[in-house]
Amino acid sequence: MNELILLSPSHIITVLLSMLAIIFIPKYFKLSNEMAQKNLRFVIIFLLLVNQAMDFYREGVMSDRWQDGLPLHLCDFSTMAIILYFLTAKRDFFVFAFFFGIAGGGMSILTPDTVYGFPYVGYIQSQIGHTMILMGVTYAMVIDNQRPFLKDIPKVFMYATVLLLFTYLMNYLLGTNYWFLAEKPIGDNITALMRPEPF
Structure with a gap:
């Protein structure tokens, strides 16, 4: 297995391909018929x-x-939010996925929180999964004309606070590290710049 190096050509190419897909696939489908757009949502x-x-x-x-x-x-949670948005068209799900999907998925x-880079299956899976979260958000903005507003921020923070308390409780009961609250994720990532855990 190849160790993940953030400035390696394979990782840079993967990031660029992800960004191109996130931006241009929904733009391409904006000009398509409703059935094609429905198929993209399904994919x-x-x-x-x-x-x-x-x-x-x-x-x-x-x-x-x-x-x-x-x-x-x-x-x-962002994955669930974008799926629920596609199934229900409820704006609150889009707003949650926008604020937390872009930040978390983008990071x-x-x-990625993996020791190994391309062609490690876990690396590829992580890149595709997070790309789909952001593509779902872009779809909502480009095709459905959804937009976040400043007035959405208090509601999003309320959702996040409730989920944070729930996640702390689950980590305590299960001995897990969801949201990386107990310790930093493995690999070379942005948390190396943060103070030592627990957060």
Whole structure:
């Protein structure tokens, strides 16, 4: 396996491909008919669900600790939010995915929490999963004309606070590290610049 090096050509190319997909695939489908747009939504939902299943298998089943494979990271909540937005068209789900999906998913694309880079399956899975979160947000903005507003921020922080308390409780009960509250993620990533855990 190749160790993940953030400035390696393979990682830079992967990040660029992810960004191009996030920006230009929804723009291309904006000019398409409703059936094509519906198919794109289906593909995004399908890939997000496959990513969640792979996460559970890789982190929960293969590690013999099912507790570590539950969908309780912030990006998992963003995944659920964008899927629920596509299924219900409720704006609150878009707003949550916008604020937390872009921040969390963007950081995960730039600095994934894996020791190994391309072609490690966990690396590829992480990049595709986080790309789909951001592509879902871009779809909502480009095709559905959704927009976040300053008035959304208090509501989003309220959701985040409730989820943070829930995540702290789950970490305590299960002995897990969701949201990386107990210790920093593995690999070379942005948390190296932050103070020592716990946060």
